[in-house]
Amino acid sequence: MENQRERVHVLVLTYPAQGHINPLLQFAKRLASKRVKATLATTHYTVKSIHATTVGVEPISDGFDEGGFKQAPSVKAYLESFKTVGSRTLAEVILKYKDSESPVNCIVYDSLLTWALDVARQFGIYGAAMMTNSASVCSMYWQINHGLLTLPVNQETVPLTLPGLPSLASSDLPSFLAQPASNPAYLAAILEQFGSLNKNDWVLCNSFEELEKELLRAMLGLWPLVMIGPLVPSAYLDQQIAGDSAYGANIWEPTGDRCMRWLATKPEKSVIYVSFGSMADIAANQVDEIARGLKASEKPFLWVVKENENKLPVEFVNSVGETGLVVRWCNQFEVLAHQAVGCFITHCGWNSILEGLSLGVAVVAVPQFSDQPTNAKFVEEVWEVGVRAKKNKAGIVTGEELNKCVNEVMDGERSQKIKRNVSKWREFAKKAVSAGGSSDKNIDEFVVRLLKADG
Numbered sequence: 001m002e003n004q005r006e007r008v009h010v011l012v013l014t015y016p017a018q019g020h021i022n023p024l025l026q027f028a029k030r031l032a033s034k035r036v037k038a039t040l041a042t043t044h045y046t047v048k049s050i051h052a053t054t055v056g057v058e059p060i061s062d063g064f065d066e067g068g069f070k071q072a073p074s075v076k077a078y079l080e081s082f083k084t085v086g087s088r089t090l091a092e093v094i095l096k097y098k099d100s101e102s103p104v105n106c107i108v109y110d111s112l113l114t115w116a117l118d119v120a121r122q123f124g125i126y127g128a129a130m131m132t133n134s135a136s137v138c139s140m141y142w143q144i145n146h147g148l149l150t151l152p153v154n155q156e157t158v159p160l161t162l163p164g165l166p167s168l169a170s171s172d173l174p175s176f177l178a179q180p181a182s183n184p185a186y187l188a189a190i191l192e193q194f195g196s197l198n199k200n201d202w203v204l205c206n207s208f209e210e211l212e213k214e215l216l217r218a219m220l221g222l223w224p225l226v227m228i229g230p231l232v233p234s235a236y237l238d239q240q241i242a243g244d245s246a247y248g249a250n251i252w253e254p255t256g257d258r259c260m261r262w263l264a265t266k267p268e269k270s271v272i273y274v275s276f277g278s279m280a281d282i283a284a285n286q287v288d289e290i291a292r293g294l295k296a297s298e299k300p301f302l303w304v305v306k307e308n309e310n311k312l313p314v315e316f317v318n319s320v321g322e323t324g325l326v327v328r329w330c331n332q333f334e335v336l337a338h339q340a341v342g343c344f345i346t347h348c349g350w351n352s353i354l355e356g357l358s359l360g361v362a363v364v365a366v367p368q369f370s371d372q373p374t375n376a377k378f379v380e381e382v383w384e385v386g387v388r389a390k391k392n393k394a395g396i397v398t399g400e401e402l403n404k405c406v407n408e409v410m411d412g413e414r415s416q417k418i419k420r421n422v423s424k425w426r427e428f429a430k431k432a433v434s435a436g437g438s439s440d441k442n443i444d445e446f447v448v449r450l451l452k453a454d455g
């Protein structure tokens with residue numbers, strides 16, 4: 001069976017956003033490390049951002065080849081176009097390999113792209129959905145799909161008690177559940193994936209069993225989730241991050257050496273790293289308050305601003321000096337792995353949370369939308385690896401509040417406990433993906449089932 005491995009070919013289909021490409025590409029790399037042929041299929045617009053030596057890359061089309069969803073008139077129109085054009089072009093990729101030495105045996109697709117399962121069935125091959133949110137958040141959508149929770153989940157129905165989850169206030173809920181009208185097309189796509197869950201041969205999730213034990217216990221036998229994360233660059237297992245410490249995908253050009261050179265000048269665990277991921281558009285008054293908070297902390301900081309650069313207060317920019325470094329984009333994983341980083345102010349995107357946990361960095365949570373409020377709840381109350389900044393009446397986290405939270409996780413009374421927990425979770429995360437760990441075993445079982453089918 002061993003020498004058949006190269007004949008097993010998994011086509012991994014991404015949704016073309018940074019927070020979705022990263023874990024799917026990483027999964028393809030894990031498969032390749034187990035000598036399985038893995039090919040990443042991603043849109044024309046994002047294909048040029050992928051650098052992977054062990055994984056093949058194939059472009060497909062979402063119908064907007066120049067600029068992706070920014071070109072589309074609406075989310076609904078984008079998702080419909082992706083379904084139609086994506087199905088066709090994904091089928092073309094499968095046909096390309098049909099008579100080769102390694103025809104495609106399985107499609108692992110971002111769970112938002114439910115139509116990929118139809119393509120798999122059309123060719124009589126395996127289909128597996130990959131969840132890019134936490135299992136806990138997934139379970140809430142699953143509850144809705146099974147009529148166990150109704151929308152909108154709002155003030156009248158909270159605090160909410162659901163199996164395996166902590167008691168949730170409305171501010172802890174995924175924004176799509178608390179305000180379903182905020183993005184109906186996206187919510188519909190999210191919910192659709194939970195309707196067809198059992199039709200998949202596997203439902204994989206970018207999380208690990210130890211992290212969401214209670215939830216898994218509560219949902220045992222009810223749903224088919226297989227935990228295979230954290231899907232972060234595995235080079236971190238070696239302690240000394242070197243070489244392959246990046247995902248190998250950057251939709252934006254990262255400021256590389258400059259960040260590392262700057263970090264090298266800072267004492268151990270002294271730097272605040274600030275990033276709000278790839279999607280969050282931060283209001284100008286919030287940018288202002290973050291700047292005030294960082295200034296007040298008197299600590300060195302590295303701030304990824306993306307398109308929010310022009311919102312930075314001029315006097316702040318002029319006074320940054322050597323204390324701070326402001327960049328548009330960086331290699332976040334490499335930065336978080338640097339010994340100088342002592343705190344992560346984050347929007348709590350699921351990848352950012354897993355990266356912080358895997359690298360043992362304490363968190364100040366400033367959630368924006370989607371699954372982020374729920375992730376923030378877990379950060380503060382379940383895993384206890386950080387604190388959540390409180391918003392004022394206008395929905396803004398003030399500079400004073402941010403400074404208070406930074407002090408709490410870096411130097412304050414709670415910091416010792418947080419640091420202990422952070423080390424604990426880092427070890428659990430490493431163990432899960434190391435040889436024989438829970439996630440590694442689950443990936444092995446996935447591969448063995450494919451091998452058996454092939455043999």
Ligand code: UDX
Nearest residue numbers: 018019022277278279304329330332333349350351352
């Ligand atoms: C989105 C959602 O917000 C998130 O909640 C969901 O779970 C996945 O999709 P995003 O907002 O981009 O993702 O956040 P996150 O999940 O944290 O992903 C961002 C990725 O970009 C991370 O892997 C991070 O390492 C990377 N990144 C971010 C960089 O490489 N450089 C940066 O400067 C900032």
